[in-house]
Amino acid sequence: NAGVTQTPKFRILKIGQSMTLQCTQDMNHNYMYWYRQDPGMGLKLIYYSVGAGITDKGEVPNGYNVSRSTTEDFPLRLELAAPSQTSVYFCASNPDRANTEAFFGQGTRLTVV
Amino acid sequence: AQSVSQHNHHVILSEAASLELGCNYSYGGTVNLFWYVQYPGQHLQLLLKYFSGDPLVKGIKGFEAEFIKSKFSFNLRKPSVQWSDTAEYFCAVNNQRKLIWGLGTSLAVNP
Numbered sequence: 001n002a003g004v005t006q007t008p009k010f011r012i013l014k015i016g017q018s019m020t021l022q023c024t025q026d027m028n029h030n031y032m033y034w035y036r037q038d039p040g041m042g043l044k045l046i047y048y049s050v051g052a053g054i055t056d057k058g059e060v061p062n063g064y065n066v067s068r069s070t071t072e073d074f075p076l077r078l079e080l081a082a083p084s085q086t087s088v089y090f091c092a093s094n095p096d097r098a099n100t101e102a103f104f105g106q107g108t109r110l111t112v113v
Numbered sequence: 114a115q116s117v118s119q120h121n122h123h124v125i126l127s128e129a130a131s132l133e134l135g136c137n138y139s140y141g142g143t144v145n146l147f148w149y150v151q152y153p154g155q156h157l158q159l160l161l162k163y164f165s166g167d168p169l170v171k172g173i174k175g176f177e178a179e180f181i182k183s184k185f186s187f188n189l190r191k192p193s194v195q196w197s198d199t200a201e202y203f204c205a206v207n208n209q210r211k212l213i214w215g216l217g218t219s220l221a222v223n224p
Contacts, residue, residue: 042217
C-alpha cells in the first residue's frame with residue numbers, strides 16, 4: 001500500500017517557469033489537500049478537494065492551480081514561478097470527513113531562483 | 114475564524130526530561146483534535162487524536178494528550194523524552210472540511 005505519493009522530491013525552477021507537482025493516493029480517499037510549509041510558519045493550505053471534479057481555494061491559493069479529474073490524482077500547477085513560492089509542498093488525503101486522520105506524502109522541496 | 118495556538122515555538126530538553134507542549138484553539142462547537150509529528154526530513158505523521166470519550170488520549174511512542182474543554186486546550190505530554198523525539202510537533206483542529214494547523218513547536222532533545 002503506497003499511500004500518498006508525491007513527485008518530484010526536489011526541483012529547482014527559474015523565475016517565470018512553470019511546473020506541475022504530482023500527487024496520487026491509492027486509498028480511495030475523497031478528500032485531498034495541498035499545503036506549503038515554510039520555516040516557522042506551519043502549514044498553509046493552498047487548495048483542497050472533496051472529490052473528483054470539485055476543488056476549492058485554501059488560505060494561500062494565489063499563483064497556483066489544481067485539478068481533480070480522478071479520485072486518485074490531485075496535481076498542483078505553478079504557472080509563473082516566483083521566489084516567494086520557494087517552499088516545501090505536502091499533499092495529503094483523508095477519507096470522507098475532515099475529522100479523520102490525514103495521510104501525508106513525503107513532500108516536494110521546491111526552490112525558485 | 115478558528116485558530117490554533119501553540120505556545121512554545123522552540124523547546125530544548127535533555128534526555129529523560131518531561132515534556133509538555135501547549136495547544137489552544139478557538140472554536141465553541143464540537144471539535145476533533147490532532148497532534149502530528151514531523152521528524153527531520155520526513156513527512157507529517159499522526160501522533161494521536163481526540164474525537165470523543167476519555168479526554169486523556171494515548172498515542173504512539175509514549176505520548177499522550179489531555180483535552181480540557183473548559184480551557185480549549187489539548188496539551189501534549191511525555192514523561193521522559195528521548196533523543197529520537199527530536200522533531201517538529203503540530204497541533205491541529207478540524208474545521209468543517211479542513212484542518213486548522215498551529216505553527217508548530219520545534220523540539221530538540223540533547224543526549
